[in-house]
Amino acid sequence: MTKEEALKTYFGYDAFRGGQEPVINALLSGRDALAIMPTGAGKSVCYQIPALLLPGITLVVSPLVSLMRDQVTQLVQMGVPAAFLNSSLTFKQYLLALSRAKEGRYQIIYVAPERLETEGFLDFACHANISLVAVDEAHCISQWGQDFRPSYLNIPAFLEKLSRRPPLGAFTATATPEVREDIEKLLGLQDPLRVTTGFDRKNLYFEVREPADKRLELLELVRSRPDQCGIVYCSTRKAVEEVCGLLQEAGVSATRYHAGLEPEERQRNQEDFLYDRARVMVATNAFGMGIDKSDVRYVIHYNMPKDIESYYQEAGRAGRDGLPSNCILLYSGRDVRTAQFLIEHGESREELDAETAERLRERDMQRLRKMVGYCRTRYCLRQYILQYFGETAPDTCGTCWNCLHNFEEVDVSREARAILRCVIETGQHFGVSVIAETLCGAETDKVRKYHMDEEDTYGLLRDLTQKEVRDRIRFLIDEGVLALSPGPYPVVLLGERAEDAVLGGLYMRTVKEERPAARRPIPEELDGAQAELFGRLRALRAQLARRQGVPAYAVFSDKTLRELAVVRPRTIDELRSVSGIGDAKARRYGKQFLAELSAFED
Template identity: 35%
Template sequence: MIETTLQKYFGFKTFRPKQRNIINSVKNRQNTLGVLPTGSGKSLCFQVPGLELEGITLVISPLISLMKDQVEHLNRIGISAEYLNSTLKKNEIKNIMQDGLKGRYKFLYVAPERFNNEEFNQFVRNLNIPLVAFDEAHCISKWGHDFRPSYQEVIPAIQSLIPEATFVALTATATEEVQENIQELLDIKDEHVVLQSIKRDNLHLIVNKTYQREQFILSYIQERKNMSGIVYAATRAEVEKISSYLKDQDIDNVIYHGGLGKKERDDNQHAFVSNKVNIVVATNAFGMGINKPDIRFIIHNNLPGDVESYYQEIGRAGRDGLDSECILLSSERDVNLHQFFIDRSNGTDQHKDHMRNKLDRMIQYNRTSKCLMSFMVKYFDADEYVKACGHCVNCLSNERTYNMKNEAKTVLNLIQDTKTPLTKEHIIQVLRGERSENILFNGLDQSRYFGLMESYLTGELHHILDELILNGHVHFKNDHLHLVDLSFYILKENKDIYTVPFRKHFKEKVNVSTASSPNETLFQKLMDKRASLAEKYGVEEESIFSEGMLKEFTRKLPMSKQDMVHLAGVGNYKLKHYCPHFLKVIKQHRECLTTHNQNPKHKSPQKN
């Protein structure tokens, strides 16, 4: 039945991956969340069941232009649909309401703010609405990159007005915490969450560290005549500047930002979508709902504030399935500007911390030497198994000259030999020979690999593990590392694995259980932890804590956040995000000292 509807109205013979799962869940009247990559046909997931259900499907949409485009598309293919928004006159709204009561259309698109109107609410009470679709559902969650309070506030009103309606929420950009928040708000059970990998093989991700951004943009476009592309800039002023520069070099383009009049925005958007002009220079106000499948490249002139926004914006490229490039340019000023706006925002401290975390991850994407697509996939779903894409700028880098096959085999052998699942922390502590409480408790100090890589910094071992995970040599799931087919292939075939040179320096071996110079030993542990955090969050080591601050930790030995807060240089952000890691190191170090003092004749076990 649903295949008949699909072919009759939309001209497709088969569903794309996961569409059928969502549609069947909705038809069974289950509240459902669908997280599908951009361009994967999310709209069909409520349009197909909406056509088969009796009554009108109510679609909550965040943008006037988006609902207008979708309604026009539905009407063109013979499906009756309407929208209500602030652009309509009173008599037009009245006529649409009357037509709705007479059942003259199947879909009604509205903005969440429409529910502030009592006349509209009364109209909704009198309709048969079996299905409510939340388009761009990440706007519901306070943790979403485009949170709109009106989207969340409207949910109780809808539940009161249409208590029997089924909900379907659809988005391309939802991290695990956003998914959980949407589920809680819309009463969606885990078994009715349908996820598809955000990985898109036709998108080639590039980070370019050039300082001559305008010249790069010009040269890039000149080499790709007759190709459609979007150049995103952070501010209206930069949009105007880049556009003028390109026009001075005979590159025809239009601009799009919130400072333009509505007619000019609409005209410029139409010129781009209808191929009258190939290039649009825009702020992030442009793009949502744009139905243009042949966008061959997207260039970001500035670093976005979070990975979700970046993914949504580059997702507008290559919707026809053909290869397209997504290039990220940036400067240190971009980071400073984001930090300035976060600090000056009216959000709570919790919200500001959350935005700083998102910015840290975006910075890490910008600086990583590892597969960019794998990085992005893992950002949205930490448990998804990934393999290197093979065509991002990092996968193709000629700087991958260090053969880490020996380190890789050591890690894989350790995982294979150990009966209990290992976390990253377990592996690093075993290989470095650290006698922490969890290592001793699990008897991992008896492993033949204990201390085998004690000359490696913690951050260097993190690099090795991340390379193995993002290249698909191991599967990182539920915080543990698991062997896969590719793992055994490496162990048997002695395969070369190349990465960028990562060894910073080679240390002399240190027996971490000795108490002969506890402060020096602790200081090195704190330095390693700082390097590990810098690698994890993609920030400079000094921005976490200076060496002087770490030496202060070794002198004062703080054991709680209360102890930390009294030290100069420990603010609220560092207290929450960094201090717990260092407190754990200090606590474990003191426990090791206690164990040593109680057992002075304790000797390190012999390695097999």
């Protein structure tokens, strides 16, 4: 069987996506490979196809139980013998799976990195014919990655203990150039093929909002999408509880996920979301890695993440099927303080010396500043993300909120001089809000407490709103005219470019005119008959999924059902021509779907 035949037979696709084929060719020829591909770009196919064609076993090192379970479920649906070995199995289940592995009954085995050093698994691995090792989420091996896991450092030692070193493939969705170098060095990749397909997900629409009331904004966003699946990310367990309760009280079918829940509830809630029993998942960043639910139409960040890597990975869980999907971040200054607190008081890294731990903390702070920059930029959001990951990008994408709105360059030199004067006059002792209140002539408790109403700059910018002044202060911070002190309660300081405010000529981008219809254009909707048929096919899919105890998307994706509703195949052969329908699925579900299509025609 060729790789093209395997792709069609098992996955139901006629052609490889960008970057997949060279990685597959390298691994099949025995060469190591490093693949950087965004979420939803098909990284798993890069090692699953070689696993089907190579004679022995492929080991996939993966960090999360949910990732393994989901991948194995889909492989079994496609007719591929696969299993996972991790802590979710009872000891008896683990021994049974290991025994079957020794008998050669699996082509692909997913394993947690911690398992590599156990005596029983090592004994199996040293006697098995391992033809390929794939390391998923490879950024976890780097201390400079956003999700460092010390257990990943044991992978090279495990490979040395094997009787023969198989080719090694390393895969990740988010890695800066520095992290890529770390992956290659620490895993000991030998003359690897390096493939970076690009981080751009053209089907995703990006937007940052700064609402006065996040709760109301979130309710509006979710209620406007009643039939869509979505994920709402929060930065803390407490926020997850509050937001999930808010949605449930509003009649939204929502569930929750965070590390403070019992494992049984986490598993149950995750399955409710995967099986469409709950339309919205409210979660911390503990949820989502490896969850291959293809029909997530929106990801809303209720709180700003700590770094661009985390944001893009989490946002990328929308639209994995390639259909238009929304990524919306609800930003507030409080998010910055929360993120700073989590960095300062996060999990202790006992395995690191004090100097390294401090360097990592400072690196986390640098990442946070980049994340804040994303939330504040008036320029193309897509360009900001792509440039962060080392890619060149056009000035405008035409599909993010910033590009779809009409901006103008406004001279803020007058306001900048007033702000600078206020900061100097008050001794560089106050935060953004107090400076804005003072300049706008507000009569607040803090203004009275600190006698700010006695300053010469009190009310100097009363022609602007406090939000407009805060926006200008943040612009000056981004430009280096001002700076913020470190710590949980930052105060406004003079920046390296403070003299620029005196010289003038400072221009800030502001929204000139709102365009109510400015949203990412949705492709043509299915017509009346097609939409009705699509609904019937979804109902059939749900029925078959419940009967087999698998998520609906493991039967067919929404994209496949839409194509079925348009093409309306009449035979099994015609059915196989539809994207996403391989031989195993055609045999398993073909008759039922053809019968439904035929009944609709009648």
